[in-house]
Amino acid sequence: MEVDNLLYDKDCTCPICKNQFTTKKVRTRSLRIENREDDFNVIYKNINPNYYYIWVCPKCGYSSTEKEFENINKNQATILQQSIGVKWNERSFSGVRTFHEAEESYKMALLVAQILKKSKAYIGGICLRLAWLYREAKSPREEEFLNYTLNFFQNAYQTERLDAAGLDEVSLAYLNGELNRRLGRQREAIKWYSVALDHPDIKTKRHIQLKAREQWRLAREQYGHEKDGAN
Numbered sequence: 001m002e003v004d005n006l007l008y009d010k011d012c013t014c015p016i017c018k019n020q021f022t023t024k025k026v027r028t029r030s031l032r033i034e035n036r037e038d039d040f041n042v043i044y045k046n047i048n049p050n051y052y053y054i055w056v057c058p059k060c061g062y063s064s065t066e067k068e069f070e071n072i073n074k075n076q077a078t079i080l081q082q083s084i085g086v087k088w089n090e091r092s093f094s095g096v097r098t099f100h101e102a103e104e105s106y107k108m109a110l111l112v113a114q115i116l117k118k119s120k121a122y123i124g125g126i127c128l129r130l131a132w133l134y135r136e137a138k139s140p141r142e143e144e145f146l147n148y149t150l151n152f153f154q155n156a157y158q159t160e161r162l163d164a165a166g167l168d169e170v171s172l173a174y175l176n177g178e179l180n181r182r183l184g185r186q187r188e189a190i191k192w193y194s195v196a197l198d199h200p201d202i203k204t205k206r207h208i209q210l211k212a213r214e215q216w217r218l219a220r221e222q223y224g225h226e227k228d229g230a231n
């Protein structure tokens with residue numbers, strides 16, 4: 001199926017400059033799963049929905065996830081107009097996006113999130129999706145952005161209320177384990193899988209429980225090899 005047929009136009013109004021524009025959204029019913037990766041990345045046939053995860057106002061550059069798009073007050077709007085609004089060269093992200101346009105949309109969203117001092121869980125979530133884009137493109141920047149993600153998520157676990165970011169503690173602890181494991185830090189990984197497995201809510205998350213046990217064993221094995229190699 002053509003990429004165009006998997007997408008439709010959604011009407012948006014920018015909460016900063018009131019400009020009206022459209023952005024592509026994926027018809028979720030037409031999605032076919034190809035693979036699920038252990039850090040929650042889902043790969044679909046023919047399309048990568050993450051290309052369209054960030055909404056970008058073509059007129060002022062305001063960029064955010066759909067869920068957070070309207071979540072902005074007057075004061076923040078003024079700050080954004082004075083920072084990114086004056087430097088932004090008008091350009092549209094409303095069509096079918098190339099890899100570079102998708103990458104650019106995430107970078108704008110990160111810039112906006114940092115100016116607005118958004119939660120670490122939110123910023124980490126954007127870094128993780130950008131890392132997945134780099135993984136698909138086989139770019140070495142994947143590792144760089146997995147590292148950023150992990151810094152934000154480990155911090156978020158200690159200091160933030162997670163429900164606001166659409167995350168729960170068990171999934172985030174598991175994910176911190178998985179990101180550490182991918183980055184070759186097996187000892188840290190084992191610690192975080194255990195945090196997930198010892199969490200009082202783990203009983204309500206059966207699939208995470210099974211996954212965390214499996215990955216805990218894998219990390220133990222990899223850690224054993226590391227130690228053998230060092231001797």
Ligand SMILES: [Zn+2]
Pocket residue numbers: 014015016017018019057058059060061062
């Ligand atoms: Zn705007």
